[in-house]
Amino acid sequence: MSETVKKSVDTPLFKVKKVSIGNETPLLGQEVKATIDFMKGLQNIDIYEGLDEAEITGQQAGALFLVGKTALEIFHGSYDIAADYVNILNTYRLAVPSDVNVYTMVVPTNFEFGLPEKYKGEVGKPQKPIIDEIYANLDPSIITVDAYSKIKKAYDRNEYLYFRSDHHWTALGAYRAYEAFAKSASFTPTPLMEFENRRVDEFLGTFYSSTYDKNLKESPDFVSFYAPKNEYSVTNYRENGVDTYKGTLVYKSVSNISHGYLVFMGGDIPLSVIETDVKNGRSLLIFKESYGNAFVPFLTGNFEKIYVADIRTFPFNAVNFVPENGITDVLFLNNIITSCSPPRIRNYLDLMQ
Numbered sequence: 001m002s003e004t005v006k007k008s009v010d011t012p013l014f015k016v017k018k019v020s021i022g023n024e025t026p027l028l029g030q031e032v033k034a035t036i037d038f039m040k041g042l043q044n045i046d047i048y049e050g051l052d053e054a055e056i057t058g059q060q061a062g063a064l065f066l067v068g069k070t071a072l073e074i075f076h077g078s079y080d081i082a083a084d085y086v087n088i089l090n091t092y093r094l095a096v097p098s099d100v101n102v103y104t105m106v107v108p109t110n111f112e113f114g115l116p117e118k119y120k121g122e123v124g125k126p127q128k129p130i131i132d133e134i135y136a137n138l139d140p141s142i143i144t145v146d147a148y149s150k151i152k153k154a155y156d157r158n159e160y161l162y163f164r165s166d167h168h169w170t171a172l173g174a175y176r177a178y179e180a181f182a183k184s185a186s187f188t189p190t191p192l193m194e195f196e197n198r199r200v201d202e203f204l205g206t207f208y209s210s211t212y213d214k215n216l217k218e219s220p221d222f223v224s225f226y227a228p229k230n231e232y233s234v235t236n237y238r239e240n241g242v243d244t245y246k247g248t249l250v251y252k253s254v255s256n257i258s259h260g261y262l263v264f265m266g267g268d269i270p271l272s273v274i275e276t277d278v279k280n281g282r283s284l285l286i287f288k289e290s291y292g293n294a295f296v297p298f299l300t301g302n303f304e305k306i307y308v309a310d311i312r313t314f315p316f317n318a319v320n321f322v323p324e325n326g327i328t329d330v331l332f333l334n335n336i337i338t339s340c341s342p343p344r345i346r347n348y349l350d351l352m353q
Contacts, residue, residue, distance in 0.1 A: 058119055061211050065115065065123055069219040070164040071207035072111040074124040077340035082130050083137070085339045088348045089332060090139045095319045095352070100330060103184060104138065105145035106131045107169070107177060107291055107335040110162035113155045127336045134339065145184045145331075147177040160224075165216040166205020168261050171225050174294035177333075182302070185329065190301040195226035198252055203260030223260040225250050228300040230277050237271040241315030247272060249297040264293035270313040272296075274306040283326060287311050287318070287351070288333045289344065295333060303329075311347045318351035 058067045065072045093102050112127040120126070128148060135144045154176045155161055161173035169177075175192055182189035200223040208216045227250040234247040251263045265272065268290055283305040286292055289312070296308055307327065309318070311334075322330065338344045 058116060058123075060123070061213070064207055064211060065111070065119070066211070066213055066215070067114065067116060069215045070110070070114055071211065071213065071216060072114050073109060073167050073207075073337065075109065075111045075127055075337060077125055077127065077130045077336060079130060079133060081340045081342060081345060082134050084345050085348075086134055086137045088345065088352075089142060092319065092330075092352070093139045093142050096322045096330065098141075100322055100328060101143060101185070102141070102330045102332075103143045103145055103181070104134075104332040105147050105177060105181060105334075106134055106339050107147050107333070108151060109167070109335050109337060110169075112336075113152065114162070130340065131336060143184050145177070145181050147180045150176045150180040163203070163205055163221045163261075164219065165203070165208040165221050166261060167207065168205070169291060169294060170223070171264070171294050171297075174291075175226070175298055178295060178298040181331070185302075185331075187302045190228075190298065192226065194229060194301075195298075196229055197224065197226055198250075199224050200254055200260050200263060202257050204257050205261065209258055220257070221260065223254075223263055225252075225263050225294075226297060227252070228297055230301055232274055232276040232300045234265075235273045235275075236269045237273070237315065239270045239313045239315055241271070249274070249300070261290070261293070265296060265308070268293070268310045268312070269308070270310055270315050272306075272308040274300065274308065276300045276304060276306070278302065278304050280304055282328050283307070284329045284331060285309060285322065285325075285327045286331045286333055287314075287348075289335070289338050291335045291338075292333045309351075311344065311351060314351055317353070318348075 058065060060074070063074055065074050089102075089104055096102065108127045108131065111124060115123060131148055138144065151161060151173060154172075159172055160170055161176065162169050179189050203221040203223050204217065205221065232249070234249060235244050236247040237244050247266060247269065249265055251266055254260055254262050274296070278301060280303070282303050284299065284303045285307040286296065287309050288295070289310065292308065296306065299306055307325065321327070334344070
C-alpha cells in the first residue's frame with residue numbers, strides 16, 4: 001500500500017468524541033453490564049432531537065408529494081382555466097331564473113395545508129390566491145361560500161379533515177364546509193352530535209394504490225361517517241336518465257380496504273334525488289364531483305328535496321332542469337383541482353347543452 005493511500009485510510013473524516021463504556025475494572029468472572037450512551041458522542045445533538053420527521057422525508061412521486069405518513073396531490077392550477085370556470089358559473093347564473101339562489105364553494109385540498117413550509121414555493125402552487133381570484137370575478141349575485149377559512153381553523157386544531165392515503169376529504173372536513181354553506185344559505189346547521197356516528201377502520205385509498213408506499217400502509221386511514229337520523233329516501237338515476245334504483249346516503253360497511261370512501265352514497269351516481277321529512281319548500285341542486293359525496297348527508301335536515309348531480313355523467317340539461325323541477329337553490333361544490341381542470345370544464349360545457 002502506498003504512503004498516500006495509507007494516510008487516506010488512517011485519517012478520520014471527522015473527529016469523534018470517545019465514549020466511555022465503564023470506569024471500573026470488573027472482578028474476574030463478574031458479569032459486565034455496560035451501557036453505551038451513543039448520544040454523548042454526537043456533536044450536533046440539538047439538531048437530531050428537534051428534527052421534524054416530515055421535513056426529511058418529503059419526496060415527489062409522480063403527481064404526488066410524500067411527506068412522512070401522508071401523500072399530497074401536487075397542485076398546478078392555472079389562472080386561465082380558473083377564469084373559464086368563472087365564465088361557466090356566470091353564464092349559468094344568467095341562464096336560470098333570477099329568483100334561484102346560486103352558490104359556489106371552491107374547496108382547498110390537503111396539499112394547501114399539509115405541505116411543510118420548507119417546500120412551499122418549490123413544490124406546486126398555493127391554492128388560496130386562485131380561490132380568491134375565482135370569487136372576485138364572479139357575478140355579484142352568485143353567493144360565495146368561504147369553506148377555506150372554516151377548514152383552515154379546524155386544520156389548525158389538528159382535526160382529521162383529509163385522508164393521508166386518499167385524495168378526498170373526511171366527513172369531518174365536509175362537515176366544516178357544510179357549516180360554512182349554512183352561513184351563506186341562511187339556515188342553521190344540524191349539530192354533529194345529532195347524527196349517528198359510525199366508523200370503518202383500515203382504509204387505504206387512491207394514493208396508496210398508486211404508490212404502494214410502505215409509510216402509508218403502516219398508518220392506514222379510517223373512515224368516520226355521520227348518518228342522518230331524520231327520515232329520507234334516495235332514488236338513483238342511471239346515466240340514461242330513465243332507469244332508477246333505490247339508494248342511501250351512507251353505507252355502513254364496505255367490501256374492500258380500498259373502498260372506504262364508498263360509504264358515502266355508494267360512489268358517484270349520475271343523479272340522486274333525495275326526499276326528506278323537512279317541509280320548508282326549499283330544494284337544492286348540487287353540481288359536484290366525488291368531494292360532494294361526503295357533504296350531502298348533512299343536508300337532509302335543511303332541504304325538502306335534494307338533487308345531487310355528478311358533473312361527469314348527469315343525464316339532463318343543467319339549465320332546463322332547474323325550472324322544470326322547481327328548484328330554489330343551486331350549489332356548485334368542487335375542490336380547487338376540479339375547478340382548474342380542463343376535462344371538468346369540458347364536463348360543465350356539456351351539461352349546458
